[in-house]
Amino acid sequence: MAVASVGANDACPEGHALPNRAADLELAAITKAYGETIAVDRVSLKIPAGTYCCLLGPSGCGKSSTLRMIAGHEFISDGDVMIGDTVVNDLPPAKRGTAMMFQSYALFPHLSVRENVAFSLKMAGAAKAERLKRADDLLALVDMTRYGDRLPAQLSGGQQQRVALARALVTNPTVLLLDEPLSALDPFLRIRMRAELKRYQREFGISFIHVTHSQEEAMALADMVVVMNDGRIEQVGSPREVFNAPKTVFVAKFMGGHNVVPEGGKSYAVRADRIKLARPGEAGAKATVTDVEYQGMTVHVALTREDGTDLLVTLAETEFDRAPVSVGDTVSVGWQPADRHELAA
Incomplete structure (x- = not known):
């Protein structure tokens, strides 16, 4: 998970809201090549600050590779990633102002919930009292205060997801990156957590970039849907625009609910x-x-x-x-x- 620098002025204000550090995210012809295989092919995209954006497409379409290049977990073969006014290609994940929430949640099994949330701040050198207060603020935000002393194994899947979200947000990121964060949950809990993610995104005012293969999930969450296929962008638009006015045969078929009639x-x-x-x-x-x-x-x-x-x-x-x-x-x-x-x- 990415770690942002933390100072005393970053403390959560009353009500547990985070300071607004929103910034535009721009991809300029980014490419990811694995040898002769092109996983992401000159993708260009601008995501305005404060947008809930879903990268949507089938397995192998390049959406997760795109997310990892934004995070700094994958080397960019060509092109630029810009956050705000800064080209971040050569910056390590900890210096980009991003945080990533993984599909597996990746919680440390030997640390308590509170220690898991505070871990990034510990690595950034924050004092113990400060980092625990920040952790408690974020646990209150995701309604997990009463579980602060438990280990991850003592939590349900939905509870682990909330802890992972708090841990990602505790560093006050400019952009939160989510890689299939709901795929491990049962259908009922997945619907409930969708509503919570959308609420958190509105409250924080920062951009959430969410990778999913679920059309239903993307339409429920996103302000901006980016449909990808074979390493390229097929269509960008609001959920209604993409569903009601698909531009290509692929988009019409992938979104579902349409007949392609020659x-x-x-x-x-x-x-x-x-x-x-x-x-x-x-x-x-x-x-x-x-x-x-x-x-x-x-x-x-x-x-x-x-x-x-x-x-x-x-x-x-x-x-x-x-x-x-x-x-x-x-x-x-x-x-x-x-x-x-x-x-x-």
């Missing part, structure tokens, strides 16, 4: 909930129902058109119940022209 030599995206079903003979193209999947509030109907195009239709349960279909049924499918979004080649 027509007239072009590709279009049509959201699954914008496709309408009708009985044969009504307006629309003919299609055969290949699967029906009940999902509680919605029903997913898989179809194959006569031209061989596979489609997925999402219907509200009440809408499906008004006109149910079964595997093997022939139906008509259609959508409004305004619901068709052209994709780049």
